Amino acid sequence: MPARSPAVLAELVAETVAAHPSVVQLDGGAFGTVATWLPGRRLVGVGIGGADDPVEIGVVLRLDRPIPATVAALRASVAPLVDGVPVDVTVTDVEVT
Structure with missing residues (x-):
């Protein structure tokens, strides 16, 4: 599989996570630190770091x-999507329905 840019990877991860029926929304955490800077904007809820860093995901769950x-x-x-890189998922809040 060809390597993807961090921006493309962050978008793919965000789409995949948001598609799960129990995910209410992506969330950057208390200080908004779970995020990836993309050209002209910030994608909150997905952190793509360096090669040795895990992929970080912050979510609010139903x-x-x-x-x-x-x-x-x-x-x-x-x-x-991340070719064996560890994935850290943080549940920042829950929604009771």
């Missing part, structure tokens, strides 16, 4: 399934 199962599903859906 409490419609167990949180650990949702986090595991998010990691599994992102893993093929």
